[in-house]
Amino acid sequence: xxxxxxxxxxxxxxxxxxxxxxxxxxxxxxxxxxxxxxxxxxxxxxxxxxxxxxxxxxxxxxxxxxxxxxxxxxxxxxxxxxxxxxxxxxxxxxxxxxxxxxxxxxxxxxxxxxxxxxxxxxxxxxxxxxxxxxxxxxxxxxxxxxxxxxxxxxxxxxxxxxxxxxxxxxxxxxxxxxxxxxxxxxxxxxxxxxxxxxxxxxxxxxxxxxxxxxxxxxxxxxxxxxxxxxxxxxxxxxxxxxxxxxxxxxxx
Amino acid sequence: xxxxxxxxxxxxxxxxxxxxxxxxxxxxxxxxxxxxxxxxxxxxxxxxxxxxxxxxxxxxxxxxxxxxxxxxxxxxxxxxxxxxxxxxxxxxxxxxxxxxxxxxxxxxxxxxxxxxxxxxxxxxxxxxxxxxxxxxxxxxxxxxxxxxxxxxxxxxxxxxxxxxxxxxxxxxxxxxxxxxxxxxxxxxxxxxxxxxxxxxxxxxxxxxxxxxxxxxxxxxxxxxxxxxxxxxxxxxxxxxxxxxxxxxxxxxxxxxxxxxxxxxxxxxxxxxxxxxxxxxxxxxxxxxxxxxxxxxxxxxxxxxxxxxxxxxxxxxxxxxx
Amino acid sequence: xxxxxxxxxxxxxxxxxxxxxxxxxxxxxxxxxxxxxxxxxxxxxxxxxxxxxxxxxxxxxxxxxxxxxxxxxxxxxxxxxxxxxxxxxxxxxxxxxxxxxxxxxxxxxxxxxxxxxxxxxxxxxxxxxxxxxxxxxxxxxxxxxxxxxxxxxxxxxxxxxxxxxxxxxxxxxxxxxxxxxxxxxxxxxxxxxxxxxxxxxxxxxxxxxxxxxxxxxxxxxxxxxxxxxxxxxxxxxxxxxxxxxxxxxxxxxxxxxxxxxxxxxxxxxxxxxxxxxxxxxxxxxxxxxxxxx
Numbered sequence: 001x002x003x004x005x006x007x008x009x010x011x012x013x014x015x016x017x018x019x020x021x022x023x024x025x026x027x028x029x030x031x032x033x034x035x036x037x038x039x040x041x042x043x044x045x046x047x048x049x050x051x052x053x054x055x056x057x058x059x060x061x062x063x064x065x066x067x068x069x070x071x072x073x074x075x076x077x078x079x080x081x082x083x084x085x086x087x088x089x090x091x092x093x094x095x096x097x098x099x100x101x102x103x104x105x106x107x108x109x110x111x112x113x114x115x116x117x118x119x120x121x122x123x124x125x126x127x128x129x130x131x132x133x134x135x136x137x138x139x140x141x142x143x144x145x146x147x148x149x150x151x152x153x154x155x156x157x158x159x160x161x162x163x164x165x166x167x168x169x170x171x172x173x174x175x176x177x178x179x180x181x182x183x184x185x186x187x188x189x190x191x192x193x194x195x196x197x198x199x200x201x202x203x204x205x206x207x208x209x210x211x212x213x214x215x216x217x218x219x220x221x222x223x224x225x226x227x228x229x230x231x232x233x234x235x236x237x238x239x240x241x242x243x244x245x246x247x248x249x250x251x252x
Numbered sequence: 253x254x255x256x257x258x259x260x261x262x263x264x265x266x267x268x269x270x271x272x273x274x275x276x277x278x279x280x281x282x283x284x285x286x287x288x289x290x291x292x293x294x295x296x297x298x299x300x301x302x303x304x305x306x307x308x309x310x311x312x313x314x315x316x317x318x319x320x321x322x323x324x325x326x327x328x329x330x331x332x333x334x335x336x337x338x339x340x341x342x343x344x345x346x347x348x349x350x351x352x353x354x355x356x357x358x359x360x361x362x363x364x365x366x367x368x369x370x371x372x373x374x375x376x377x378x379x380x381x382x383x384x385x386x387x388x389x390x391x392x393x394x395x396x397x398x399x400x401x402x403x404x405x406x407x408x409x410x411x412x413x414x415x416x417x418x419x420x421x422x423x424x425x426x427x428x429x430x431x432x433x434x435x436x437x438x439x440x441x442x443x444x445x446x447x448x449x450x451x452x453x454x455x456x457x458x459x460x461x462x463x464x465x466x467x468x469x470x471x472x473x474x475x476x477x478x479x480x481x482x483x484x485x486x487x488x489x490x491x492x493x494x495x496x497x498x499x500x501x502x503x504x505x506x507x508x509x510x511x512x513x514x515x516x517x518x519x520x521x522x523x524x525x526x527x528x529x530x531x532x533x534x535x536x537x538x539x540x541x542x543x544x545x546x547x548x549x550x551x552x553x554x555x556x557x558x559x560x561x562x563x564x565x566x567x568x569x570x571x572x573x
Numbered sequence: 574x575x576x577x578x579x580x581x582x583x584x585x586x587x588x589x590x591x592x593x594x595x596x597x598x599x600x601x602x603x604x605x606x607x608x609x610x611x612x613x614x615x616x617x618x619x620x621x622x623x624x625x626x627x628x629x630x631x632x633x634x635x636x637x638x639x640x641x642x643x644x645x646x647x648x649x650x651x652x653x654x655x656x657x658x659x660x661x662x663x664x665x666x667x668x669x670x671x672x673x674x675x676x677x678x679x680x681x682x683x684x685x686x687x688x689x690x691x692x693x694x695x696x697x698x699x700x701x702x703x704x705x706x707x708x709x710x711x712x713x714x715x716x717x718x719x720x721x722x723x724x725x726x727x728x729x730x731x732x733x734x735x736x737x738x739x740x741x742x743x744x745x746x747x748x749x750x751x752x753x754x755x756x757x758x759x760x761x762x763x764x765x766x767x768x769x770x771x772x773x774x775x776x777x778x779x780x781x782x783x784x785x786x787x788x789x790x791x792x793x794x795x796x797x798x799x800x801x802x803x804x805x806x807x808x809x810x811x812x813x814x815x816x817x818x819x820x821x822x823x824x825x826x827x828x829x830x831x832x833x834x835x836x837x838x839x840x841x842x843x844x845x846x847x848x849x850x851x852x853x854x855x856x857x858x859x860x861x862x863x864x865x866x
Contacts, residue, residue, distance in 0.1 A: 051443065077445040091436035102433050105426045106445040112454065113426045121426065162444055305669050307676070352848050355855055359608055359811065362672055363803050364851070370800035371844045378837045484796075488676065495673060525688065531681035538670050538677075539662075 004029040004166055004198050005081075010049055010059035012042075019045040021222040022059065027166070027215075032192055032199045034209045037219035043202040044086060046219065047170050050200075051076055051083050063166070078107065082164035086171045088151045092144040096135055096154055099143060101126045103161025126161070132194075133157045133187060149180040156184075160191070167191075169201040173208060181205065185212055210234070271405045278517075283405045283473060285513035286412045290466035292493035292505030292512075293419050297459040299491075300499025301423060302452065303435030304354075308365030309490040311349070311372035312460040314482025316342035316467030318376060321389040321477045331395050335468050342464020343457055345372070350456035354449060366484055373483040388478035392471050408469055415465055420502060422458065431455055463490070492530055495537055498544030507545050575711030580829050586718045588825025589725025590787070593780035594798060595805045595817050596732060597773030603812030604749050604769045607664055607671050611678035613795035613802065615774055618686055619648050619781025620790040624695045627785075637700040641782045645775060652774030656767050664766060687792060694791035703786060717786040724783050728776060729818055736814060745769065749812075801828070801840060804847040810860020820858060 005027040012020045020042040027033045035043050048054045050061050052073055060069040068076050091099050104122045105111055130136045133153045138146060143154060152172065159167060172188070173181040185208055191197050203209050209216065209230070216233045218226040226239045233239055270282055291313055298304040320338030323329045329337065349368045356364050376383050383389065393399055398407040422428055433441040434448050442448055471477050480486065489512075497508020519526055541548055598612045626640035626647075633639065659678065663671050703717040736742040748755060748765050755762045784794065805824050809816030824843050831839035850858070 053439075053443075072447070073442040074445045074447045077443055083443055085440075089437060089440045091433055091440065093436055094432060098429060098432075102429055102441075102446075103444040105429065110426045111430045111446050112451060114422060115425060117421075117424045118426055118429045119424070158440070158444060299669070305672055307672075352851065356851065358668055359672075360807065360851075360855070362668075363608075363807055363811075367800055367803055367807070367844055367847060370796075371841055374800070374841055374844075378841075484799075488680075491673070491676065525684055527680040528684040528688075531677040531679075531684070534673055534677035534680075538673050542670075 002029045003027065004064060005050070005200070006062040007046075007050065008060050008062070010046070010061065011057045012045055012049055012054060013057050018222050020049060020056075023219070023222070023224055025217060025224065025227070027198060027200055029165075029198055030192075030196060031214045032188070032201070032212050034213035034216045035200065035202045035219055036204075036206070036209055036216060041219040042222040043219055044170055047083065047168055047200075047202065051081065051168060077162060077164075080163070080165035081168070082159040082162040082166070083168035084155045084159050084170060084172065086174060088148070088155055090143040090151055090154050090158065093142055095140050095142055096130065096146070096157075097126060097139040099154060100129050100157045100161045103158050104129070104163075107162050129157050129160050132160065132191070134183075149176055149183075152176065152180075152184065153187075156187070160195075164197065166198040166200065169199065171202055171204065173203065173205060181208060188212060267409060271402055271409070276401055279401050279405055281513060281517040283401070283408050284470075285510045286405075286408045287466050287469045287473060288489075288493060288509040288513050289412055289506045290415055290462050290469070291490045292497065292509040293415070294459040294463035294466065295490040295494035296497075296499040296505040297419070297422075297431075297455055297462065299494060300501070300504065301428065301435060302431045302455050303438075304452065304456075305362045305491075306353075306365040306459075307362060307484060307487050307491060308349075308353075308367075308369035308372075309459070309463045310484060310486030310488075311369040311482050312342040312346050312463035313467040313470070313486055313490070314372060314376060314477075314479070315345045316464030317471040317477045317481050318383060318389070318467075319464070320468045320471045321392055322382070324392055324471075325389055331472075338468035338471070339461060339464045342467065343461045346457045346460020346464075347453075350453050350460065354452040354456055365487075369482065369484045369487045373479055376482055377479040383479070386479055388476050390476040392475050392477070394472040404473060408473070411465070411469060415462065416506070419462070423502065427451070427454070492534060496533070496544055498546035498550075501543070501546035501550065504544055504546040511545060578712050579714075580833060581826065582712075582714055582722075583718070584826035584829030585822070586722050586787075586825070587828050588822045589722045590780060590783060590798075591802060591805045591825055592725050592729055592818055592821035593776060593783060595802045595809075595821060596729065596814065597776030597780075598802070599806060599809070599812060599814055599817040600732065600776070601769055601773040602806075603814060604745050605664055605766050606749075606812075607660070608675065608811075609660070609773070610672060610675040611682055612773070612777055613799050614679050614682035614686070615648065615652070616777040616781045616784070616798075617790075617792070617795040618651070618682060619644055619778035620784050620794065621686060621690050621695070621781075622647050622778075623782045623785050624690075624697050624790050627697050635700075637697070637703075640697075644782050645778045648774050648778035648781075649771050652771045653767065655774075656770040660770055661763070661766070683792065683795075692792060694789040696789060697785035699786055721783045721786060724779060728779055732772075732776070733814065801843055804843045808847055808850050808857055810857030813857070813859040816857060816859030 003026050007023055007025045010020060010023045023046060035046065037043055045054065049056045052071060055070060060067055062068070063076070063079060063081055068079065098118070101118065101122060104125050108122065110121070127136060130139055133156055135150065135153055135157060138150060143151065146154060156172070173184050176184065188199065189212065192199060213230055216228065216230050217224055218233060218239050226233055226236050228236065271279065274282060291309060294309045294312070295306060298306045316338045319341030320334050323334040323337035353361055353364045353368065377385055394404065398404050430441070430446050430451055433446060434451060438448055467481065493508040493512045494505055495508070496512055497506065498504035516526060519529055537544060543550060594613070594616055598609060602608050622644040623640050626643040627636055630636035630639055659674065663674050699717055703720055705716045707714045707716060707719065736745060744760055744765065748762060788794070801824060805820050806817060808823065809820035827843055827846060828839050831842045835842070
């Protein structure tokens with residue numbers, strides 16, 4: 001299997017605190033890859049380093065074989081690496097349609113264009129994305145008025161609009177009701193099949209992780225302590241000891 | 253759609269016939285209102301559409317006016333060419349100062365624009381050999397065809413209409429949508445591939461061009477230029493007109509500028525305390541009508557629509573007004 | 574050499590004025606997070622108020638000093654009123670609204686000043702003790718300038734002591750970093766904000782009174798100082814009290830030497846300096862980007 005993303009000794013410290021220390025992570029094309037770990041293990045920081053939301057203290061990130069360490073966020077995005085955020089991050093006063101259309105325009109290189117009218121540009125493509133995530137009915141509502149679950153969907157649609165090859169999702173089901181959660185899981189599975197997406201995600205719900213992931217990396221105190229298929233991770237002694245333990249029963 | 257066309261035709265007819273109906277004084281006021289619309293547009297592009305609060309648009313208004321005046325009196329260029337020189341110099345000055353300003357965010361940006369505006373005023377004021385200092389430059393008489401009050405009204409109407417069309421196209425273009433995304437959520441915008449730094453510089457220059465065009469039209473209108481055109485009181489005018497009309501609405505700056513200029517002309521008739529009135533007006537707008545005049549129209553329309561549908565009917569809050 | 578020392582001295586006097594005028598602004602921004610654009614108008618009103626009290630007490634031996642104190646008291650009351658009527662309602666609002674409202678206050682305060690005091694420049698006679706010149710070799714230092722310099726030092730050190738060395742100071746710094754915790758600890762945040770605003774106005778007032786020793790009281794005095802004061806604030810790093818002091822000295826000295834060699838563009842030079850510093854340190858010398866939205 002071909003690798004799409006690789007981090008080499010990726011490190012970040014805030015003052016004296018080591019948030020991520022020397023993480024070597026390889027994500028293969030087409031995989032759904034989960035990063036798990038207790039609170040404060042450095043999952044979100046790792047994501048922020050990969051997309052250069054924070055600048056790493058050391059190490060580098062390779063995407064499709066190219067070094068993207070320190071490249072501006074918009075350039076990384078244009079290369080086909082899109083991300084969503086843990087706290088929903090949408091445009092509060094734009095309509096659902098506009099929000100997604102923007103991503104498409106941006107990836108077509110039209111974001112700075114002074115010509116044409118946004119009313120019609122890429123209308124069909126935008127509607128396709130909305131159809132895919134199930135927001136077509138709400139296309140003219142403004143983002144702020146959506147339910148929490150729909151906001152999460154909208155954010156997913158915004159990232160999908162970028163036509164990414166790889167998607168980073170930070171807690172895609174955070175704060176969702178159980179049935180909403182499974183709708184998102186189904187959606188992500190469908191996306192992988194239809195769009196051939198590679199997905200790297202963090203998640204606190206272990207049911208979701210073991211249902212979705214092809215591969216799981218366990219992060220503990222900024223270090224990767226295990227990187228394997230879900231079944232092995234569940235069996236791994238060290239993981240059990242320092243992370244799953246009795247407080248984290250695996251019910252799947 | 254048809255109603256919109258009828259409305260546009262009606263407004264055009266009214267504006268055209270005003271030139272024939274109004275007496276001298278009010279025709280001058282109307283001309284000033286038209287020109288000030290461009291200054292208000294310049295502010296609204298930055299604040300209403302991109303979320304950048306600029307207290308410095310007066311600088312480009314002043315540079316545009318002086319660019320015109322110097323080309324006219326020193327280089328003796330043709331009138332249309334002088335207009336062009338003015339607008340271009342405002343654009344260049346916006347590019348140079350904007351490069352510095354857009355590196356900063358939030359409050360730093362706002363303060364930097366104040367500093368730029370005051371400095372521009374200062375340069376014009378001190379560079380006596382070129383600008384004549386606080387004497388300004390006089391004798392900026394436009395060509396005969398448009399030198400009369402009525403002629404100049406129609407001339408301004410034509411230019412402002414064209415500029416308004418450009419503004420309309422601008423905010424409806426993909427670039428306009430990118431600006432609103434940056435306003436709504438800068439981080440999200442960056443992560444969908446928008447180079448926000450480049451976009452902010454671009455809109456800064458474009459808005460400088462609009463302010464410059466306003467200055468260029470204003471100079472032959474008053475036949476003179478003075479350094480005060482570039483100071484922060486002049487910039488404040490752009491701010492107030494913008495928020496009075498509602499800076500994020502398409503028609504906001506037009507309504508704001510018109511309301512402002514006519515109110516000014518009306519109030520000046522019986523009191524010299526116009527600044528006091530402005531100050532109080534801003535309090536009222538910020539606390540009680542945050543969307544400005546167009547915000548009132550918008551919320552009225554939303555409510556009317558809701559009543560018709562019998563639902564909450566909250567729709568897009570965008571710029572399609 | 575004498576020229577150099579004289580120039581350094583007059584630069585430091587200018588620095589003291591910059592510092593007095595900017596420190597209140599920095600303090601308010603640092604603790605509350607609000608930028609008061611009308612701060613300079615309050616500074617101007619303090620000058621007028623000093624003139625008024627001084628005129629009322631003409632003939633009285635300590636008229637200037639009494640006017641100084643009365644003006645400070647008057648400005649504190651005015652500051653308290655403005656805080657209750659206006660500022661209190663905008664702390665929680667977004668940046669744009671805060672700037673617009675305080676900007677509107679500039680118009681209101683300036684116009685009210687014009688209504689009360691008229692448009693003619695006014696002059697405050699220096700008290701006898703400050704009219705002299707202290708000479709020492711080729712160096713001559715006007716007593717009034719020495720007083721302004723001392724005033725800047727004392728106000729700066731006093732405020733710094735309050736912030737860094739007292740219990741109140743600890744609470745104020747907590748108000749900056751852990752806003753949401755204070756009510757839980759039983760500390761009334763509103764009273765703290767009122768106090769800080771009044772203190773910022775008091776600093777502006779001291780600057781205004783000091784100005785009456787340096788020049789004419791007029792409607793334009795705030796506007797001429799505005800650009801320089803904003804530059805001082807930005808260079809120092811917004812909200813950084815020590816940064817403001819450092820950059821006040823930098824700008825004051827720059828100004829005083831510029832006025833000697835390139836008098837026409839002295840103010841402009843400060844602006845250019847600001848530009849250069851911001852290119853390398855966008856948050857100023859001692860600021861952090863933490864307060865930015």
